[in-house]
Amino acid sequence: MNSTSATAADSPLDLEQAQLRIQALEEALREASSATVAAERRLDQLVSHLQEGVLLTDEAGQIALINDRFCALWELEEPASYWVGRPWQELTTILMPLTTDPGRFAQAVHSKRQQGAPVFNDPVELADGRVLERDFMPIPADTGTGSNVLIRLRDVTEYRQATDRLRAVASIPGQNPNPIFRLDGTGQLLYTNQAANFLFKSLSEADQTRLLAKAQGLAATALEHSQPWQVDISVGEGFYTVFVAPFGEEGYANLYLVNITKRILVEQELNRAKDEAEAAVRARENFLANMSHEIRTPMNGVLGMAGQLAKTRLDARQQEFVRIIRSSGQHLLTIINDVLDMAKITSGKLEFEQTAFNLCDSLGESLQPLVMQAVEKGLTVTAMPLRDTCPLPWVSADPYRINQVMINLVANAIKFTEPGGHITVSSRQLASTPDTLTVEFVVADTGIGIPPEQQTRIFEGFTQAYADTTRRFGGTGLGLSISRAIVEQLGGTLLVESEPGKGSRFRFVLDFPRTPAVTQDAVHSAFDTGALRGRRVLLVEDNEINRDVARMLLEEWGVAVDEAENGQVGVEMLQHRAYDAVLMDIQMPGMSGLEATAIIRKLPDPAQANIPILALTANAFRADNARYLAAGMNACLTKPFEEEDLYRHLEALIQPATLASGASYDLAKLQTMARGRAAFVDKIIQSFLTNMPASLVELEAAAASHNWAQVAALVHHIKPSVESLGIQGVLPAMQQLEQDIPPMGQPAAASTTATDHIVSQIRRALQELAQELPADARTQ
Template sequence: MKSSPTVPFEFSDAARAHQRIQELEQELQAAKEVARTMENRLGHLINYVQEGVLLTDTDGRISLVNERFCQLWDMPQPAAYWIGRPWQEMAALMKGLAADGAAFEKRIHTLRALGQPVFNERVDLSDGRILERDFIPVQQVDTLSARSMIRLRDATDYHRAAEQLRAVASIPGQNPNPIFRIDGEGQVLYNNPAASALHAGLNETDQNRLLAKIQRLASAALSQDAPWQVDIPVGSSFYAVFVVPFPEEGYANLYLVNITKRMLVEQELNHAKDEAEAAVRARENFLANMSHEIRTPMNGVLGMATQLSKTRLDGRQQDLLRIIRNSGQHLLSIINDVLDMAKITSGKLEFEQTAFNLCDSMAEALQPLVHQAIEKGITVAGTPLKATCSMPWVVGDPYRLNQVLINLMANAVKFTEPGGHITVVGQQLAATAETLTVEFLVTDTGIGIPTEQLDRIFEGFTQAYADTTRRFGGTGLGLSISRAIIEQLGGTLTVDSEVGKGSTFRFQLTLPRTAPQLAATAASSFDTGALRGRRVLLVEDNEINRDVARMLLEEWGVEVDEAENGQQGVEHYQQGQYDAILMDIQMPGMSGLEATALIRQLPDAAKASVPILALTANAFRADYVKYLAAGMNDCLTKPFEEVELYQILEKLLPPAAAPKSSYDLTKLRALAHGREAFVVKIIRSFLLNMPGSLVQLETAAARGDWQQVAAIVHHIKPGIESLGVQDVAGALQQLEHEVPALAGVEQGAAHTAVARVVAQVKRALHELPGELPAE
C-alpha cells in the first residue's frame, strides 16, 4: 500500500504563526476598543472637572483637551476642534493672551525640553487674571499614548487675597511711623521697626519717659474704652499719638506721627503772626500819627484861608488864596487816600448807613468835576439816574459812593485832552420794594489803557504808564480804593479800554431802598443865630488852631475862653460856667481823653454832663468809637468846614433862653430927651456908615497896619458906645491904645480883638432895624 505524503514542518509553523497573528490582531483591535472607550470615558469625565486639562501625544498633537481648558484661555473654538491639532497652534493663541507673550512661549519650550514636572506655576494674563498650571511629562498612561499633560486652574482670587493678606501683614513693619501695642499690664506686646528705631535713638532718660507715657496712654484708653489723640514731646521732637483700644483683646495700639516740622511751622507762624500784628499796629500808629501831624497844620492853613477869604481882597490876592485852598484840599485828599488804603488792607474800611437820595448825591458830587472838565475844554454829556429811577432814596454811605464816582470822573478829566469828550450815565437796572439795583458808567476819549495793564490798574500804588505820575500826578490809589468800596458793598467795578480811544469804567450796586427824607438845611444859611450868646471852652495846644476855632465861634456870637492843655482845661471849667467844651485829643501833659474823664467824674451832675466835642486830627473810626466810649458826645476831624462845626454845636447844645440884645439904647435915649426922631436918625446913620467902617477895619488888620486900626477904632468908637453895643469895650480899648504900641508883636490877640468888635457890631447891625418905625 502506498503511504500518503507527509506535511512539511514549515507549513505547520506558518499556520500557527498566521493563527497567532490573527489572535494578536483581534487582541489589538480589542485593545483599541478599550483605549477608545477609555479615551471617551476620560474625555467625558474631564469635561466635568473644574480644572483645565490638556494631553499631547508623542507627535506633539493634542490628544485630549476639555472645555474648561479652552474657557480659561478664552479660545474661540470648542474643545473638540483642537483634538488632533498641533499644540503649537493652540500655543500661538495663548501667547496673545499672556501678559508677556515672548516669555510665555519660551517657557513652554523649556518645560517640554526639560521633561521635568512643574506644579502650581503662575501664569499672568493680559486681562489681569492669574492662572496656575501643572506640567507633567508622561511616556505612557496605561494604553494612552501621551508625552505630556497640562492641568490649568484660575487662581486670580487666591493670589489677590494672598497679596492683600501679605500687604496687610506687612503694614506695621513697613509703616515709617512708630507703632506700639501695649497690654493692660503695661507690657509692650509689639513694636514695629520704626518704633524700635525711635526708641533706640533716644538716651536712657528719654527712653524711660517715652515708655512711661505710652503705658499711661494705653491704660487710659483701655479704661475709658475710647480712642483719643494727644501730642507729646519725645526727646527733641514732637509726636501726635493716636491711641486705639481693643478691650476684648486686652491691648491698645498706639500710632505715632512725627509732627516736629508742623510744630515748628506753627510756632514760626505764631512768631510771624505776632510780628505781623505788631507791624499792622505799628503801621496804623504811624499812619495815625502822620495823619495827626499833617491834619493839624492843614486845619490852620485851610482855616486861616477861609478867614482870609472873608476880607476885602483884590483879584491877584483872590487867585493866590484860591491856589492855597486848592493845594491844601489836594494834599488832604492824598492823606485820605493813603489812610483809606491802610483801612482796606487791614479790613477796617468804614461805611455809614444813612438815608439819602442817590441821584441828587451823585449829581452834586460830580458838579465841580464837570466844571473842571469844561474849563479844560472837554465836552461833558450823560444821562442822570433820575431819567430811569423815579424813587432813588436808598440806605448806604453817600460819601463812599460819591468817592467812587469822583475818582472815576477825576481820572476821565485827567486823562482826556482838550477837545475830548466824557459821558456819565446813571441807570436803574432793577427795583423791588426792598432794593434798588443801579449802574453808573463813565466813558472818556482819553489816552486809554493797554490790555496787559487792565488788571494791574486796580492794584494799590499802580498806574497804567510809567510816566503817569510825572505827566498827570496822582498816587495810583483811586481805582484800588474804588474797587474795594464797590466790592465791600457787594457790587462790581470793571473797565473796558483801548489805547488811544479811551476807557469806560462801570460799576453796579444793589442798595436797600427807603422812604424819602426831609431835605437838609442848605449850608449857605447854616448860621441860625442859635449859638449867639453861648459860652464855650476851647481846649487846644496848637495856637493857630485855637485862632481858627475862636474866629469862627466869635463870628457866630459865641464867647470863647481858651486853655492850652487838658490840665488847664479842667481847671478853667471848674472855675467857670460853659455851655460846651471843644476838646483836642493829643496834648502835652494831660490828654483830651484824660481831661474828659475827670470832668465826667465831677460831683456836680450838671457840670459833669456838659457837652464835649472832640476836635481831633485822627481819622480812624476806631478812634471815634474810643472817644465816645470815653464820654465825649461827638467828634469832628481836622481840618473841618465851618458848617460842620456849627451844625454839630447846634445839635449838642440845648435850646437857650432868648439871647440878650446886642445893643442897649438907654444912653442914646437919655441924650434924646424923649425925641424919638433923634434916636431914629442916629440909628439910621449907624446902619448906613458902620458897614464901610468895618470893612476898613478888617482890611487894615489884615495888612497888619495897627496904627490905621487904632485910627479907625477911634473914629467909630463914639457911635458904638452911643448905641450901647455889648461886649466890645475891652476890645476897643485894646485896639485904640495898646495894640499900636506893640509894633506887630502878639498880633494874634489883636486879631482876636478885631474879630470880637466886628462880630458884635455886625450883630447889632442885624438887630437894630427892628427899632425903626415901619414905613
C-alpha cells in the same frame, strides 16, 4: 484482606466529609468574596467622596486606584476608571504640559519615586495660576520586591492667596516708617515695630521714660472709654500726632505715631512771620495816624486862617492869593485822604456807613463842581441823571464812598481828556424790586485812552498807565485803586474799556437796599441860626494856631471861649466854671483828651460829669472815633474841619442838653409812642426801674470776667429800653460793644471803659427817673 476491607468500608464516609468540607470552603469563599466586594465598594465610596485627590500605584508601576477628585483637580478629560491599570508614566506625560515648568515636574516625579522617601506638602504650580499640593508616600509591597506609592492631592490656591495676603498685612507694621506701639491695659508693651524701636533708641533715657509714660496713659484712657482718639505730643525735640485705637476684646490698644515736627516748625514760623506782619501793619497804621495828625494839625491852621483872611477887606489880587492857598490846601488834604484810604484798604479797615439818602441828588451835588471844572477846561459834558430812569432813588448806603468813586472817575476823565473833548456821566436803573434798586454807573471820555496791556495795572496802587503820566497830569495814582476797592466792598466790580487815542469807559453796577424818602429840612445858605449865641465853651487844645482858628470862628457866632493848653488845665477849669460844651483835642502833652474825658465823666457834680464833649481829632481812622465815643465823648470832628461842620456839631450837642435841663434822659420819644397816654409812659418807666438794676449787675459781671460775647448780648437786650427813654451819651458805646467783640477771656481796655460808661449813665438815669416818677407809679 482486613486492610483492604477497611479502606473500602471507609470510602463513602470520607467522600461525604470531603464534599461537606468543599461546600464549607466554597461558602467561606463566597462570603469572603462578598466581604471583599463590600470592602471594595466601601473603599470606592470613601475614596470617591474624599475632598482630596488619591492615586495609588502598585509595585509594577500600574495605577491601582484613582478617584474622580484627582482627575478633577488636574482637569483631565478622561474619568478615573479610564486610568486604572495604566502605567503612571502615561499619566505623567498628560500632566506635564499642565504645569508651569513641565521638565521640572517630570524630573521631580521620577526623583521622588527613586528615592522612595515620603514627601509632604509638595507644591505644584499649574499654568492656569492654580497651586496644587501633594503628599508622596511609598508603601512596601507584600512581595517584598517593590513598593506601592500613594499620592494625595489638594487645591491650595485660595489658601496660598490668603496666606500671601496675611503675610503682606503682617509685614505692614514692620515696614511702616511711622512708629507703632501696642500696649495692654496694664501698660505692658506687647509690640513695637522697627520705626518705634529706632525712635526709642534715639531718645535719651529721660525722654524714653516720658514717652513710655505718655503711651501707657493714652492706651489706658482709650481702653477705659472704648473710643479711638488722637492727640499731639512732644517726643524729645520733635512733635508727633498719636492715633490711639483700642481693641477692648483683645485687651490692648495700638498707638500709631506720625511725625509732625516739620509742620509744627512751619506753623511756628508762620506765626513769628504773622506777628511780624501784624506788627508791621500796626507800625504802618501808627505811622500814618501820626503823619495824618502832624499834617492835619498845621493844615487846620492854614485853611482856618486862610478862611479868616478871606473875610477881611482884601483887594482882588490878595483874594486870588487866598483862593490859591485854600485850593492848594484842599488838594493836599485830598492826597492825605487818598493815602489813608489805601492804608485802610490794605489792612481791611475801609469804613462804610449806612444812611438813607437820595442817590441822584447826592451824585449831582458832589459832581457839580467837577462839571464846572470840565467846562472851564474846554470840555463838553453830558449827564444822564438817575431820576430819568428811577422816579424814587432813595437808598440806604454810604453816600460819601459812592460819591468818592464817581468823583475819582470824573476827575480822571477831566485830567486825561484834552480841551475840545467830551465826557459822559450816567447812572440808570437796571432793575427794581420793592426792597432793592440795581443801578449802573458809567463815566466815559474821549481822552488819551489806556493800552490793553496797562488796563489791569491801572487798578494797582501808585500805578498809572504811562511812565510820564505823573509829570504830565499829576496825581498819586491811587484814585482807581481806591475806587475798585470801594466798589468791590459794595458788592460790584469796576470795569474798564479803553483804546489808546479814543478814550476810556469805566462802568460798575451796584445793588442798593431801598428806603422810604426822608423829609429833609430846607437848607439855608447861612448856617448860623443864632442857637450858639450867648453860650460858653471850653476849648482844650495844645496847638496855639488851632486855638486861634477855633476861637475866631466861635466868637463870630457869639460864643464865649475859655482856652486850656492841655487836659489837666481843662479839667481844673471845668470844675470852677459852668460851660455849655467842651471842645477837646486828643493828643496833648501831659494829660490827653481821653484821660481828661475819663476824669470829667467821673466828677461828682452831674452837670459837670455829663457836659457835652466834642472831640477835635487829627486822626482820620473811624476806629479811633469809635474809641473816643466809647470813652465818653459825645461826637467827633476831624481836622481840618469846615466852619459849618463845627457849627452843626455844637448846635446838635448843646440844644438837646438845654432841652433836657441837664437830665441824663429824654422822654420825648417815649411820649410820642404813648400818644398822650400817661399811664403807658409810667408803665414803661416802672418796668425799666424794676428790671434794669439786675441787667446792670449781669453786665458788670460779664465785663469783669471778660466774657465779651455775653456783654454784647446783654447790651443788645437793654438797648431798646435805653433808646426809648432817651438816655444820653451811651448809644455809641453800646454800638461798639455790639460790633467789636474781643476774643473770649481777653482783657480789652476800650470795651471795659465803654461798659463802665454805660453802667454809670444808666444808673444816673435810674436815680433821676425814680425821683421824678409820680408817687402812685412808684408803688405799683
